[in-house]
Amino acid sequence: MPRAGLAPAAVIEAGAALADEVGFDKLSMGLLAERLGVRTPSLYKHVDSLEALRRGITVLAIREFTDAVFRAAVGRSGPDAVRAFAEAHRRWALEHPGRYEATVRAPDPGDAEEEEHRQVSNDVMQIMYDVLAGFDLHGTDAVDAARVLRSSLHGFASIEAAGGFGLPRDVNRSFTFLVDTLITGLQHAPASAPGEPPAGREYHPTGG
Amino acid sequence: MPRAGLAPAAVIEAGAALADEVGFDKLSMGLLAERLGVRTPSLYKHVDSLEALRRGITVLAIREFTDAVFRAAVGRSGPDAVRAFAEAHRRWALEHPGRYEATVRAPDPGDAEEEEHRQVSNDVMQIMYDVLAGFDLHGTDAVDAARVLRSSLHGFASIEAAGGFGLPRDVNRSFTFLVDTLITGLQHAPASAPGEPPAGREYHPTGG
DNA sequence: GGCGTTGGCTAATCGCGTTAGCCTCTAGCT
DNA sequence: AGCTAGAGGCTAACGCGATTAGCCAACGCC
Numbered sequence: 497m498p499r500a501g502l503a504p505a506a507v508i509e510a511g512a513a514l515a516d517e518v519g520f521d522k523l524s525m526g527l528l529a530e531r532l533g534v535r536t537p538s539l540y541k542h543v544d545s546l547e548a549l550r551r552g553i554t555v556l557a558i559r560e561f562t563d564a565v566f567r568a569a570v571g572r573s574g575p576d577a578v579r580a581f582a583e584a585h586r587r588w589a590l591e592h593p594g595r596y597e598a599t600v601r602a603p604d605p606g607d608a609e610e611e612e613h614r615q616v617s618n619d620v621m622q623i624m625y626d627v628l629a630g631f632d633l634h635g636t637d638a639v640d641a642a643r644v645l646r647s648s649l650h651g652f653a654s655i656e657a658a659g660g661f662g663l664p665r666d667v668n669r670s671f672t673f674l675v676d677t678l679i680t681g682l683q684h685a686p687a688s689a690p691g692e693p694p695a696g697r698e699y700h701p702t703g704g
Numbered sequence: 705m706p707r708a709g710l711a712p713a714a715v716i717e718a719g720a721a722l723a724d725e726v727g728f729d730k731l732s733m734g735l736l737a738e739r740l741g742v743r744t745p746s747l748y749k750h751v752d753s754l755e756a757l758r759r760g761i762t763v764l765a766i767r768e769f770t771d772a773v774f775r776a777a778v779g780r781s782g783p784d785a786v787r788a789f790a791e792a793h794r795r796w797a798l799e800h801p802g803r804y805e806a807t808v809r810a811p812d813p814g815d816a817e818e819e820e821h822r823q824v825s826n827d828v829m830q831i832m833y834d835v836l837a838g839f840d841l842h843g844t845d846a847v848d849a850a851r852v853l854r855s856s857l858h859g860f861a862s863i864e865a866a867g868g869f870g871l872p873r874d875v876n877r878s879f880t881f882l883v884d885t886l887i888t889g890l891q892h893a894p895a896s897a898p899g900e901p902p903a904g905r906e907y908h909p910t911g912g
Numbered sequence: 913g914g915c916g917t918t919g920g921c922t923a924a925t926c927g928c929g930t931t932a933g934c935c936t937c938t939a940g941c942t
Numbered sequence: 943a944g945c946t947a948g949a950g951g952c953t954a955a956c957g958c959g960a961t962t963a964g965c966c967a968a969c970g971c972c
Contacts, residue, residue: 503950521729525929537930538951546929602868636874640881643869644856647882651859652851660810661851666844673848674855681889711919733960745961746920754960 507532507542508552515553515594523550523594550598551609557595558616564588566623574630575679581627582649582675589653596657600650621646631682641682648678715740715750716760723761723802731758731802758806759817765803766824772796774831782838783887789835790857790883797861804865808858829854839890849890856886 507528514531515523525546529536543549568584569577589596603610603617624642633641652674654660661667715736722739723731733754737744751757776792777785797804811818811825832850841849860882862868869875 524927526927534950535952536928537932537953540930541950600862600866600868602863602866605867636877637881639874640878641885643860643863643878644882644885647859647863648852648856649859650863651855651857654808654862655810655851655855655858658808658810659813660808666847669844670848670851673845674852677849677852677886677889677893679889680892681885681887684888684892685885734958742919743921744959745922745963748961749919 504542504552507539508549508556511549512553512556512592512595512598515598516592517594520550520553520594520597523553525549548609550601551613553595554598554601555612555616557592557598558613558620560592560595561585561588561599562616562619562623565620569623569627575683577627577630578645578679578682579675581623582645582671582678585649586653586656586671589657593657596653600654628682631685633682633685637685641685644682645678648674711750712760715747716757716764719757720761720764720800720803720806723806724800725802728758728761728802728805731761733757756817758809759821761803762806762809763820763824765800765806766821766828768800768803769793769796769807770824770827770831773828777831777835783891785835785838786853786887786890787883789831790853790879790886793857794861794864794879797865801865804861808862836890839893841890841893845893849893852890853886856882 510532511523511528514528518527523546525539526536528549529539532539539549543552565581565584565588569581572580601613603613621642624645625638628638628641628645631641652671656667661670718740719731719736722736726735731754733747734744736757737747740747747757751760773789773792773796777789780788809821811821829850832853833846836846836849836853839849860879864875869878
């Protein structure tokens with residue numbers, strides 16, 4: 497565990513790049529070592545284990561993802577913000593498939609190693625709340641709406657990345673349809689369910 | 705490759721059950737062998753490889769999943785059908801986490817081994833079209849709507865299964881909110897995008 | 913009542929993660 | 943300039959999971 501300044505970050509960055517090429521789950525110490533022009537055991541001077549490498553890539557990826565969607569949505573509001581957010585989400589996932597896979601892993605609650613992961617996950621949720629701010633959603637509805645947005649966009653991205661839609665041709669159309677459907681649905685948002693009065697905004701430190 | 709009648713199916717069934725316990729990706733030949741009271745190499749008398757075992761579980765799982773959602777939706781229409789379908793989808797994913805992971809794998813186009821996989825995937829899409837039949841969606845809108853439904857439900861299920869939502873408490877509420885949002889959005893379906901006139905229903909043999 | 917097939921087993925190979933222990937280069941101190 | 947410590951690379955070796963080879967017992971069938 498060398499406390500050298502640069503090396504560990506460079507290794508994780510290289511790992512992220514490699515994950516984008518071969519897939520996050522196909523990432524191996526041997527492959528990364530080869531990519532870095534080094535023998536496999538040498539990597540252990542910079543990362544503790546494959547698992548630690550994966551954690552590092554996950555945190556890095558979520559940071560980059562957060563940055564991308566934030567830039568897209570900032571300065572916009574209402575449907576415009578949702579569209580920009582969704583567009584950025586999808587584009588980022590397509591351009592960084594390995595990293596995107598990494599962002600999906602949920603932090604293990606109770607694992608101290610995952611603290612940083614929980615932190616950055618929360619930032620994304622915060623952006624979603626902001627993006628949805630113009631939709632007159634109150635109380636727990638805001639939480640629900642953020643989850644709706646997250647689920648739908650994640651589902652689309654993950655199916656698309658896996659090649660799960662048939663022809664790639666009109667996937668763009670389908671994505672627009674998805675976003676429009678969500679916006680329309682959220683604008684005519686169902687009132688809170690009976691017996692579940694809107695409460696103060698819930699805050700979920702673990703994200704979502 | 706013994707052509708024995710029963711054994712292979714039993715092994716795959718046991719593998720599916722084990723996947724539900726330990727996770728589809730944590731499934732190993734050794735673990736399954738132990739579960740079956742047999743030494744690891746003996747399994748190779750019934751399945752060709754771990755990869756083949758996974759394929760078998762995937763096909764089995766999609767069949768079971770299809771059956772479950774079909775039973776839920778049959779005899780219903782409109783929003784009622786969508787709600788029943790969504791409910792069944794979510795429940796099945798929660799009750800069979802390993803199998804659900806298995807259903808997510810997209811068939812590799814061009815891999816002859818995956819033919820059966822493509823077949824059963826298509827059945828699910830067909831059910832989605834039927835479920836959405838009451839929504840006055842025509843032409844390519846029907847394809848888009850099916851993709852919307854699939855993406856959203858898959859995203860929700862996969863995040864929930866991974867423990868990606870914070871507290872498990874009001875996840876039920878959020879799911880209802882999701883389904884209501886989708887139904888509302890689809891009822892006020894956006895007209896086909898300008899310049900994209902509705903065409904005959906597209907058929908995607910690879911599903912989706 | 914032999915004989916082949918089925919299905920299990922042990923032994924061995926290979927790839928990958930990981931550890932141990934060695935060696936070199938270099939920066940910094942004297 | 944010369945010494946030293948540690949960063950960072952290397953080889954050797956272990957463990958484990960997938961897979962293959964080759965052997966052997968039970969069981970059905972004629």
